[in-house]
Amino acid sequence: MDINAALDFISSQLMAKKLKTLSTLETTILKEAWKGKDGKSYDEIGNSEYLDGGSVKTAAYKLWQRLSNLCGEKVNRDNVQAVVERYYNKIGLAEATVPINSSLTVNIETIDSEDHRECHQIEITLREKTNWEQKKLFGINTILEQLRDHLQTRDDYWLMSITGAGGIGKTSLTEKLVGEYAADAGFFKLAWTMAKRTYYLEPNMSVKKDNNKKDINTDYMIYDIASQLDINLPPANQDYFLALQRKLTSEPYLIVIDNLETLPEYQKLLARFNPFDPMCNIRPSKVIFTSRKDLKANNCAVREIKLPGIDKSATLEMIRHQGQELDIVKQALDEELEPIYQKTEGNPLMISLVMNLLRIYDDPLLKIFERFEQDQDIQEFLYEESLNSLSDNALLILNLMIKYAAGYLIPSSDLQKPSGLNNDEFRQAITECSQFNLLDSSRSLKDESRYSIHSLLYEFLRRIQDEH
Ligand SMILES: Nc1ncnc2c1ncn2[C@@H]1O[C@H](COP(=O)(O)OP(=O)(O)OP(=O)(O)O)[C@@H](O)[C@H]1O
Ligand SMILES: [Mg+2]
Structure with missing residues (x-):
């Protein structure tokens, strides 16, 4: 199969599946790959297109992914010609415009070409x-x-x-x-x-x-x-x-x-x-x-x-998003929420902590802010208020977290074991800390969860510990 026939065939297949057609760079990469050993390397293509090799590599990686999904087989630079020809023979010219069964889609996680790994x-x-x-x-x-x-x-x-x-x-x-x-x-x-x-x-x-x-x-x-x-x-x-x-x-x-x-x-x-x-x-x-x-x-x-703080409308959007479960937020007019913007100057971390105050107290917002002493640092005030409302188990977890280096993502078992809490108690304590925006969890489907606290909370807890 010559390259022009291959390009026509691939384009018709992409169009039939309503997918993006080949870009100029993708066409060039394909043409060079088709030449086998005589084809230009990614760096050489980059030089001739006034691009750097890395951009070409990235484009190639995406192209091989696209073609793998199209052909139902892993595609890389070395096997692209063989795979496209096999695919062409399999579906035959007569069916060339019939959409391909999606069950042929390759899981891109399994593509192990050099480009993919990078x-x-x-x-x-x-x-x-x-x-x-x-x-x-x-x-x-x-x-x-x-x-x-x-x-x-x-x-x-x-x-x-x-x-x-x-x-x-x-x-x-x-x-x-x-x-x-x-x-x-x-x-x-x-x-x-x-x-x-x-x-x-x-x-x-x-x-x-x-x-x-x-x-x-x-x-x-x-x-x-x-x-x-x-x-x-x-x-x-x-x-x-x-x-x-x-x-x-x-x-x-x-x-x-x-x-x-x-x-x-x-x-x-x-x-x-x-x-x-x-x-x-x-x-x-x-x-x-x-x-x-x-x-x-x-x-x-x-x-x-x-970075300045986020602007007023983004602050209001964030408050409404984070306070979805709070009636007081749902019913509030924008101007009633505005004092939060004034107080926090759009600092997202402070906004999250103010949301805690709305969860803890039934008082109107301005009354809550009255608790905040003029000479007190707003961040200290917000952390103190949030920590005061935590259960002993949640506090125990936070105190264990500052034994690790700041910013370190701590695996769940490294926290639970020293805490002495059973599974339910531990889960509850973690949930409580996250609901109060005091802990971030990094979750994945395959690995154990890891937790971290923000550097400002870390510094705050360390300071308290040093003072006592
Ligand atoms: N634009 C945003 N919208 C919503 N939440 C945000 C936004 N930016 C940051 N946050 C949240 O605010 C918290 C603080 O953000 P981040 O850790 O990025 O701050 P930072 O500037 O890196 O602070 P530090 O100087 O302490 O490292 C995080 O919990 C983050 O998820
Ligand atoms: Mg940071």
Whole structure:
């Protein structure tokens, strides 16, 4: 079968199934794959199309997925010709426009081509390291689009930062950005590291979390990034960055460093990646920082977006969503809910905590706010009120959680065992904490649930513990 006949056949099948037809890039990838060994590699196609190899790889991965679903067999670059011909013979020309039985659909989880593994790595890393997709986000579309543009612009600065107050949504927005756009922007591997976590190096160089050590240093962080990206580092610390840089300049990798400001030597790290210095070039890779402190203030060339709180209408939408079960919210007019926006200035974490007050008290909103002393920090007030209403078992769970490093996703059994609670008691305590927005759970169908608490609650509970 020659390539033109194959393209016609595939297009007619896609049209019959009302699926998107082949794009120009997909057609090029198919044509090159059809040539077998003589065909251009993804990088070569990228060069001729003024794209980078990573974008072509991502497009190819999606194309093989589409064709696998169409043909009912796993497709990759090496077998595409054989599979399409087999499929063509199976259904015969006469039936070429008959929609294909959907039972032929291949489960894409089982496609094990090299392209698939690479794209999948981003999703696996996100699931492993973050609470990705666990919560609905409000009022972020405009900023998300801006960030997406920065992410997709390859010849721009290689540093991006998302800054703003604690609880304003930096981590959540970064998770969404990476989950939705990193693969499409051509990144095929992700390293996600939290500056808050503490590590130590064992003699065999494996990195272990250490809850007793307060700080994490730059070399450990680079080591963590390298191991997530499968990059072998040389033995001497001073050569780490060069080895990392060599790899980062060869393929588009994406690195996220969450809460950079908590790293004591963060200026040193910024200097390593300095976009003003050609020696630090990591193009086509990028690093995204989240930080409560503005990084641009360090005279750093970085695409920085400072998050304000979400706007009034997004705040109201969020309140109505979170307060669905509360009559008081259902019956309220928008202007009656507005004081929540004024008080929280659109900080999503604060909004969730205010929702707790509506659950705890029967009083009118303004009366509730009267409890809040003028000189008291609003966040302290909200946490105190929420914690005061918890059962002893729920408090026990939260107190156990701060024995782990901040931001760490704790497996369920690691909490239940030391708590001494039976299954029912444990489940109830967890449900209570989640209903009060004090605990996030990261659930999957195949692994045990993992729980985390927000860094602000972590800091609050630690402070209380230190005071007593
Ligand atoms: N736009 C949003 N809509 C709804 N909920 C949100 C939104 N942004 C964040 N949240 C929720 O608010 C909480 C705080 O968000 P997040 O952890 O992203 O803040 P942060 O800016 O990273 O804080 P920190 O500086 O402490 O790391 C989370 O529970 C998150 O799910
Ligand atoms: Mg955060």
